[in-house]
Amino acid sequence: MERVQDRRERRIRRLLSLLWVIFVTIGVQSLSARPAPGVQGVHLAVTLLLAGCLLPIAAVASGRWQVTAPLPCVVYCLLVGEFGLALGVLQPHAMSVLPASVGVLTSFLVLRRVPAMVLSGVLVGELLGTNLAGMDGSATNLVSQIQFCAVLAVMAVFIRQAGSNEARAELLLAQLEDARETETEAAALAERTRIAQDLHDVLAQTLSGLAIQVQAARRMARRNRADEELRGVLDRTAKLVKDGLGDARRAVSALRGDRPPSLDRLAELVERYRTDLELDVSMTVIGTRRPVPGDAGVALYRGAQEALTNAARYARGARTVVTLRYEPESMTLTVEDRRDSGAPAPAPVSGGSGLGLTGMRERVALAGGKASAGPTGHGWTVRMEIPA
Template sequence: MHLLLWGVMVLTTASALQSRPHPGVTGQRLVIGLVLAGCLLSLAVAALARGTGKSEAATAAPPLILGVGGNVLALLQSNSMMMVPVATAVAMLFARLRPRLAVLLAAPLTVAIAVIAACVSPSHNATENAGACALLCAVLGAACVFARQARLRHDHTELLLAELEDSREAQTRAAAVAERTRIARELHDILAQSLSALSVQLEGARKLAERGTVDPALHQLIVRSGELTREGLGDARRAVAALRGDEVPMADQLTTLAGRCRRDLALPITLSVAGQPRGLTPEANLALYRGTQEALTNAARYAAGSPTTVLLRYTPQAVTLTISDHGRAVGADHNGTETGAPVPPVEAWTGGGNGLRGMRERIERAGGRIHAGPTEQGWTVEMEIPA
């Protein structure tokens, strides 16, 4: 439609300039010039218009000006080509307005151009010219009505398809939530209850050990086993909460994890949070927590006693968690014993790679990315979840 409007503009200009009287600055020629300018301006406005949020009055104004101008030019210049801008105006009305309103506005324009064609034509073919003008307007109007209805049906079909896709996605999400809830229930019934029972048994063993005379090392082992069982129970409950979609603040989880690593792994950890904390999805929470757990475990294993920093950073674009250590001392083995041979921290990660692989898979399933590699002082793991 827009390309055709530019073509009508060129055709109208050429026809007006070739017909007599020519546009001018006095009398009837001035009227022709002003009317031609109005036609060209309305065509340009209609050709450049792209928005669909205009009122009906603003939408109807350009074709009405074009139709009236075309009728005036047809009357003053007696040119059969002037039916083209009038027919174009009728087509624009039917293409952009409601059918009833379009008929109400297009009917006077069609009747006017038919009467003018009959008046300015020779008497022997006046009826034919009038009928041709009316027929052209009717055909273009009907074509635009059909095109508009086809476009509306196409838009309605696309809307229905989008709603169907959304419905399918909602059903898929609902099925996934139901499956996760079932898995969480099974985990709670089996793993969590088993760990709870084990914790009770170990607590009873501890009390019996305190009453009797047992090796202090055995007593300490029983106490530590109970603590590990309770921590495992907490991890199981955390996994169940993630499956059920419960939200647990990330900073609180990291604080607890850092305290456990300081106590159990003798790892000097500095935890800091930057930015405004916000909630994450359960999958992202669990992925970041497990990734941090794996990174700290490896830091304690391969860089024992190394100062380690954990930085949780919130930005508008993402949530980033960085774990950095300073590496094992030069010439120390995995137990921290001096061997006299430098061993770079990267060598500690050249095993099967299951830890890194599992971290990467968890983060990628949550829609994030992970980077792990050596630095000048040690090793850094960076996990990022987009906002």
Template structure:
């Protein structure tokens, strides 16, 4: 079975030069400090090296590992710098401080600044630095703080610009879609008012002609020809009505509708939202497509309510006889059992039951999981 993957969340990127440089600014000073370190300084060097590993490859979860590791690196490398003033450990402390200021918010920025200032004051006090040297070193955290604030501001402006462009593109697409729908509605009215009415009148006239031929004792061949013409008119009328219905509906593929819902969830929460489509997507019956889309919509609403900012994985499997949909949120823990099914899940179950499908929902190992199976009815026209 072919697999098509649509990823709407962030993917793990390969290590780049900046990652190695950021980690090297911590690890290299520690390695250089080893020969001159006394026995009781070895634990500080070891702790610094261990806590610097997340800076090379930030873990996806839990999120607190990287900032906590950087705080420890600042503390341990600052202590080493105070105890070994001729070493390069200050490079590790200041580079980690700047990275923490640039990547995180006010609380961690304040913590990094306070820790750096404490180390500088201790250095100046213990080693009797003159006031000019002390002020020069104290200016480093201030400069880094300004640079980090400027970097965060620039990143925020870029994000706002991208968001504005995305909204403008969405508005343009919605405008084009509305124009297309208006044109389709106009064509549907024309087909209904002209073609469908004409075919309906033709079918009625042919029926009257057939009755008159039967009454007057016409030949069977003539009656058969009129009956055939009446059937063609009736079939044409049915096809015209189907065409009108198709023009008035804006059928969106199920996989696209689900991807749009996940994109909205990601923009609202900032969490990861992935869609995996297996098999060959195809146009489904309106009832089947509506059930699948409403199931994803209800599941995302429940996730927003009960597990804010939880990652979501959705799998849509197309097989010849059925369509399977699995929605799982990643809360990082096993949620408690629901005392009773809410109206949303109950309505979802009723929709699936009307289609003679199956619905299973409940807590999993790391979040809530919904799995439903419905027959793969395709559109008749």
């Protein structure tokens, strides 16, 4: 579409240059004709008619008057044509056909076909009338003047049609390019999905099985009281398998185009726990929201997810409040379970493995923050703070 716009602007510049040529031609012809422009009597009338004809042409040629809309176009064509024909009556040997031809050309360039034919018919009819009345030169020029206007009208129609054809062709090319880009993106997405499926079905499943086997080996080592060196090797192996499994899952998510979790989706997470797990949870945001680094956002999101999971497991019936606070130099996220005074005490965290809270602390620490979790007088609170 940009190429069409450039060509259209070039055509407009050429047409405006043509207007300046007509402007100069009409002025020179009028100055050399008799009676010449002046300030008295008929000479003053010639001056006023010449100004009425040339000023609209100059305004359009300089870009000060836009005649691309129908009403300005009609006004412009009538001003130039009528003043030009009146000037031709006072100066019979001047080129009165030029103003009328300007109106014909402009009308067919801007207006629809029928209005342009009506307006051009009015201008040519008046030109014909002045010739037949013998007020503007001889009748011998009549045929050539009408032919000149007809040629300009046909030229304007072809110019306008060429512009429309170029616009349609450019639109079709743009649609074709969009279709090709969409097809390429679809093929790339299909390939990425296939690779993600292979990673999930082969690598991730293998690592999951390996993790189970390593955990079993660690339990056997503890039960058989194996030496510390062997247990240390198994612990490091378990950590490597866990890290590899996490990397594989992240790679699968990236290949599938999944959005990484962030604080922008925290409200969605809270709503999902409220709806799907029927957890009595609410969320409050304190302070002005601002962009958060990716690692910090992921750490806070995963921490909130772990805390809400624990609340759904161990704090059924409690009211859970998620509070995100934007401090001047840090961000704090708390997830608090609040029970009524007569409610039973919270289930101890030792009822679970504790690995979730440990992973939360490690993730927050990697983002440069700190996390804590523990009982309160009326429930349980998880607090995470990250500089951001």
